[in-house]
Structures are given as structure tokens and as C-alpha cells.
Amino acid sequence: MQNVLVYAGADQGALTKSAREALGAGRRLADALGATLAAVVVAADTDALAQEAIACGADRVYAVANPILSEYQPDLWVAALEAAARAASPDVVLITGDTAGKELAPRLAFRLRAGILTEVSAVAVEGGTVRWTRPVYGGKAMAVYTAKGPVVIGLRARMHDPAAPAEGRRGEVVRVELSVSPELAATRIVEKIQQALGGVRLEDARIIVAGGRGIGGPEGFKDLEALARDLGGAVGASRAACDAGWVSASLQIGQTGATVAPDLYIAIGISGASQHLAGITGAKTVIAINKDPDAPIFKRATLGVVADYKTVLPHLHAELKRILGK
Amino acid sequence: MDPATKRPVQGSAKLVMDSYAEYALEVAIQLKEKHPGSKVVAICVGDKPTDDVLRRAYALTADEAVRVWDPAWADLDSQAVAHILARTIQKLGGADLVLTGREAGDIERGVVGPTLAEELGCACATIVARVEAVEGGTAVVRREVDGGYALVSTRLPAVLTITNDETNVPRLPKVKDLMMAARKPITTLGAADLDLDPARLASPLELVDLYIPVQEGQCEIIEGDDGPAKAAALARRLHELKLV
Numbered sequence A: 001m002q003n004v005l006v007y008a009g010a011d012q013g014a015l016t017k018s019a020r021e022a023l024g025a026g027r028r029l030a031d032a033l034g035a036t037l038a039a040v041v042v043a044a045d046t047d048a049l050a051q052e053a054i055a056c057g058a059d060r061v062y063a064v065a066n067p068i069l070s071e072y073q074p075d076l077w078v079a080a081l082e083a084a085a086r087a088a089s090p091d092v093v094l095i096t097g098d099t100a101g102k103e104l105a106p107r108l109a110f111r112l113r114a115g116i117l118t119e120v121s122a123v124a125v126e127g128g129t130v131r132w133t134r135p136v137y138g139g140k141a142m143a144v145y146t147a148k149g150p151v152v153i154g155l156r157a158r159m160h161d162p163a164a165p166a167e168g169r170r171g172e173v174v175r176v177e178l179s180v181s182p183e184l185a186a187t188r189i190v191e192k193i194q195q196a197l198g199g200v201r202l203e204d205a206r207i208i209v210a211g212g213r214g215i216g217g218p219e220g221f222k223d224l225e226a227l228a229r230d231l232g233g234a235v236g237a238s239r240a241a242c243d244a245g246w247v248s249a250s251l252q253i254g255q256t257g258a259t260v261a262p263d264l265y266i267a268i269g270i271s272g273a274s275q276h277l278a279g280i281t282g283a284k285t286v287i288a289i290n291k292d293p294d295a296p297i298f299k300r301a302t303l304g305v306v307a308d309y310k311t312v313l314p315h316l317h318a319e320l321k322r323i324l325g326k
Numbered sequence B: 001m002d003p004a005t006k007r008p009v010q011g012s013a014k015l016v017m018d019s020y021a022e023y024a025l026e027v028a029i030q031l032k033e034k035h036p037g038s039k040v041v042a043i044c045v046g047d048k049p050t051d052d053v054l055r056r057a058y059a060l061t062a063d064e065a066v067r068v069w070d071p072a073w074a075d076l077d078s079q080a081v082a083h084i085l086a087r088t089i090q091k092l093g094g095a096d097l098v099l100t101g102r103e104a105g106d107i108e109r110g111v112v113g114p115t116l117a118e119e120l121g122c123a124c125a126t127i128v129a130r131v132e133a134v135e136g137g138t139a140v141v142r143r144e145v146d147g148g149y150a151l152v153s154t155r156l157p158a159v160l161t162i163t164n165d166e167t168n169v170p171r172l173p174k175v176k177d178l179m180m181a182a183r184k185p186i187t188t189l190g191a192a193d194l195d196l197d198p199a200r201l202a203s204p205l206e207l208v209d210l211y212i213p214v215q216e217g218q219c220e221i222i223e224g225d226d227g228p229a230k231a232a233a234l235a236r237r238l239h240e241l242k243l244v
């Protein structure tokens, strides 16, 4: 019998999408192991979150509530998760694949003297043993691990089907006392700057027009933006384009950028490095426009155009506008 | 890839500095330029060939280079690396700022930095794009968060894990510095020099399989006499496939 504990992160009083993914993965794992699924919620007021976690599959919720926990601060959250884990004694802790989860997972593992695996993209149970799969070497290979003892698992974003809340599910709520002083927050978030990027959030976009080093400069990205706008989509970029300063780093897609899952991904002047492709594994259809017929992006693409994008883009934009009746 | 050891075969390939470590070093060098009197020490856990990586750090104007290695450390995981780094930093007398890459390009993902902060018992800020200011025992940094940025204030000493930003693209070394780098001394430390906890060096995980996923991909190349013709054909296919 194993105990599975899921960190269910929240934002503005509701569980995040990453939290529902973690609860989905946790529920499936607990069922496969015949284990109970516990979740931990951390907030100033946890009542609604605890009920939401139960609706999303948790059998028991450890609720760490304290007025000091009104806003995410990493040091306080690590302490809260540690307190909940001490109460739950889990064999496995699943942590969300968002930026908070990325910093919490290794720190929690250290405090629990547990092992750690991050970016886990698949979970399987064979003969009672859990096999954790994650991409390595920039997505060029997949590695499968088993744990010899307790382990903290950082989940890869958008790889695990989110739990669908079921009204009427029942579960138990356990309050966890946390005595911390604000002094504990050695690192404090002072201000959040949300990027308002022409409406559609990259992560939510159905269509993404992405550019790379081949775009050649910031002006070229204006044309990509115009196309994205007319398609009702968003603009994305490779690390090379972000590093060149042509677009904001928040547009970066890939292993160290956004993980996206649009219906249509149009990659223009992007070579298709494995670290870039790691961010678009969930894209349904990939279109590549690249002047190099041997560019690796064509291995991932469904449709490809081998050309200088400058000779293609204006006409493509005009044609699509005509088709869309714009 | 060696099917037996499930490890990559290095062959004749040279070791290079990890991509995000280069961005971290760039941030360190810029801080040194802004704060005269500060010192940049490059530390790497690795065997003799790793000297190449430290020489690169010297060429990029790091002031000191330290390589830590013990022949018994064949298969360290990132928690073990963080433990060794922490003990090394303590042995060297500590640091105000410890910079690491946000994640390594090979196996592990973002574990060393935060674990190192825990090991050192100091503050930690992750996925830092810019160090805006360091003053009076505090650093103000700009970090990535989901959907944007956050300004974060962190008490020193602190571990920062660095991400790429247009302000920290690694510079190219000057020829003069490259030449000098070849002659600079690299300090080496081993297990006997450090106060290590053997329990933290043993990996609690077992690698049971490593494989290269098959790329099925069948790409249909759109033909056409010129750009406009290809564009029209692509638009038509996108419409036929109901993709727009």
C-alpha cells in the first residue's frame, strides 16, 4: 500500500490547470496502486480549495491555512508542503509542472530526504512498481526510472490529463497547523508583471505562428503578429529569436519556455532543435516554412514549405484572409 | 548511446560548458563589472577533461576556477552534485551569490540550484532573467513566472538559477583572454577535502530504461514554382484540412 500526495496549487481562489493535471495523474496512479489519494492545498482560506480538490479526485485533503499564505511566496510554501508531507507520510509526492512547482519540488525533496525526478511525462505501474518516464538530453531520449524510497515527482506541464471535477464526491479534510513568521520569506515576490500579449495567451492559443532566427529581425515578427491576429492566434518564438531581443522572452516556446498545445503550429524560420520541439509535443498539426530542406523541423511537420519565408508569408497571409473572408 | 550502461557515449566529442551555465556566468561577469572588487569563482564537478569547461570560464574572465572530483563518483545524480557543490562553496568560505543555470542540458532538470540553496540554508530565486540590483544584503531580481514576470527581492546569500534573456546572452571570449586562460591554475578538490555525507551521494533512483523515441512524422512538402505559388497551395491545403 502506498500513499500518494498531490500538491494542488491555486490562483485567485481556484485550483490551477496544473493542479488539475496533477490531481488527474495522482488519481490514476492511486487507482493503479490501490492507494488513497491525498492532496495538499495552501492558502489563507482553504475551504473552497479543499472541496475542489476532493471533487477532482482527492480522498483526503491536507489544508494548510494561515493568513500569511494569502499570496505565493516560495519559502512559506516549502514550509507548508513540508508540514503537510510530515502529516501524510507519502511514498510519492506529485508536484505541479508550473513555475512554482519547479522550484518547490527539489526543495521539498531535500527536506523530506526523498529522491526527486522532474519533468515526468508519463507514469505507469508494473507489478506494483511505479515507472516514471521523462525526456532527457533535450528531448532526444526518454529515460525510465524507479524509486528505491520516497520520491518527489515534478510533473511535466500539459502531459497529464486534468481531473474533471465530479460534484458529490466525498473526502476528508485534515487541517495542518503551520506556525511561520513573515521573516521566513527570505525571497519575496514584490510585484507581478503580467504580459498582456495582444489578447490570446500563448498557452491557450488554438493557433500559434512562431518565428525563429530565420525571421532575421524584429520587423519580421510584426508580419507574424499580423498573421496571428487575423487567425485569432498568438505569436511564439524560439530561444534564438528571444535572445536576439526581437521579441520578449515570455514568447519563448520549448523546454525552457512555454509548453503549448495548439491545433495548428506554424513554425517559420525555426530549425526544430529538440529543445524547441519539447514545447510543442502537444501540437496537433505543425506546419514548417524553412529555406533548408534538411531542417529537422520537417521531421515534426505535417505540411512543409521549403522557401525563404519572405517570399511566402505575404501571399499566405493574403490567401488566408481571402479564405476567411476578412 | 551505450545500450548496456544506458549512458551517452562521449566518443571524441569535447566537453562544453552547459548552455544555461554560460548564461549564469555571463550574469556573474556583468555583476563583477558593475561591482568592482567582487570576485567570480567558477566551480565544476567533474573529472580531468572538465578542465576545458573551466578554461572557458577563465576565458570569459572568471577570477578563479575550482574542479571537484573523486574517482568513486562515477554516477552522481543532481542531489549529490548539489551536496558536493554546497560543501565546496563552504570550504571556499562561502559566497554572496551563487549562480547556476536554470536547468542542465543533459539529464536533470532544475534540481541542482534549489537543492543547493537548501544545502546551504540560504535564499533561493529560480528562473531569474535579470539581476536588477544588489545592495545592502539584498538582491532584486526579475524572474519568469507563468504568463509574465515578477520582481523578487531576495536576502543574501542567495542561490539564483539563471534563464536566458536578451541581457545575458553569453559573450564571446577575447583572443587575449583565451590565451591567458590556458595558463591559469585550476584548483582541484576531492572527497577527502570536503565534509561529505555519504548518504547524500547515493542515488535513491534507478535508471531502468533509456530509449530514443521514434519520430513517425510524414511531412507533405508543398510544391510550387515560386513563393507566391507555394503560399497559395499551402493556404489551399490548410483550408482543405480544416486547419483554419
Ligand SMILES: Cc1cc2nc3c(=O)[nH]c(=O)nc-3n(C[C@H](O)[C@H](O)[C@H](O)COP(=O)(O)OP(=O)(O)OC[C@H]3O[C@@H](n4cnc5c(N)ncnc54)[C@H](O)[C@@H]3O)c2cc1C
Residues within 6 Å of the ligand: A138, A211, A212, A213, A214, A215, A237, A238, A239, A240, A241, A252, A253, A254, A255, A256, A257, A258, A268, A269, A270, A271, A272, A273, A274, A275, A276, A279, A289, A290, A291, A292, A295, A307, A308, A309, A310, B019, B020, B103, B104, B105, B106
Ligand atoms: C538546456 C537547453 C534548453 C533550451 N531551451 C530552448 C527552448 O525552450 N526553446 C528554444 O526554442 N530553444 C531552446 N534551446 C536552444 C535550441 O537548442 C536551439 O538553439 C534554438 O531553438 C534554435 O533556434 P532557431 O531554430 O530559431 O535558430 P536556428 O537553429 O539558427 O535556426 C534558424 C532556421 O531558420 C532557417 N532560416 C534562415 N533564414 C530563413 C529564411 N529567410 N526563410 C526561412 N527559413 C530561414 C534556417 O534554415 C534554420 O533552420 C535550448 C537549448 C538548451 C541547451
